[in-house]
Amino acid sequence: MNPKVLDFVQRVGARDFTEGQVLFREGDLPDNTMYFILSGEVGIFKNRPGGEREINHLSAGAFFGEMALVNQRPRLATARIASREARLVVLNKEILMKLAGGSPQFLFNLLKYSVTRLLAAEDKLQRVKEEVQGARKDRGLR
Numbered sequence: 014m015n016p017k018v019l020d021f022v023q024r025v026g027a028r029d030f031t032e033g034q035v036l037f038r039e040g041d042l043p044d045n046t047m048y049f050i051l052s053g054e055v056g057i058f059k060n061r062p063g064g065e066r067e068i069n070h071l072s073a074g075a076f077f078g079e080m081a082l083v084n085q086r087p088r089l090a091t092a093r094i095a096s097r098e099a100r101l102v103v104l105n106k107e108i109l110m111k112l113a114g115g116s117p118q119f120l121f122n123l124l125k126y127s128v129t130r131l132l133a134a135e136d137k138l139q140r141v142k143e144e145v146q147g148a149r150k151d152r153g154l155r
Contacts (some may be wrong), residue, residue: 025108027051030099036078036092043081043088045106050075053099058091070095079127082106 030036036048039060048055050073057069057077068090071077077092082105104112113120 025102025104025112027100027102030094030101032094032097034094036094036101037081037088039088039091041088043085045082047076047078047082047104047109048092049102049104050077051100051102053094053101054096055099055101056093056095058093059089060091065091076123076126079123082109 030053036055037044037046039058050071052073055071055075055077056067057071058065059068060066069077078088080086081088113123
């Protein structure tokens with residue numbers, strides 16, 4: 014994450030969390046909050062057949078949960094503190110808009126980082142699609 018973005022969010026104030034604390038669960042209704050990790054680690058989990066599976070592991074400098082600020086869909090995953098302790102900034106839409114209003118650069122950096130993550134996810138999806146198609150072809154399937 015861009016250090017300038019972290020500088021802005023640290024002005025809001027942070028909260029301390031302990032290992033195992035759930036920040037939100039997959040399927041929860043959106044609550045208009047997102048999170049910035051100042052210290053510690055957060056695991057992102059999805060329910061899969063056979064149980065829960067960690068799909069991402071985030072550390073200081075990362076942010077997550079921003080989708081809850083832009084749409085009214087249920088949470089797509091569960092976020093849980095994965096380190097002994099963690100310090101996070103919890104932003105709601107009102108605070109985010111104040112930060113953005115005071116610094117368009119903040120909003121630009123946030124958007125830039127989000128787009129980078131989206132493009133990386135798109136690339137990964139394309140690779141998986143190509144692997145599946147190759148495996149089907151190897152087995153003589155269409």
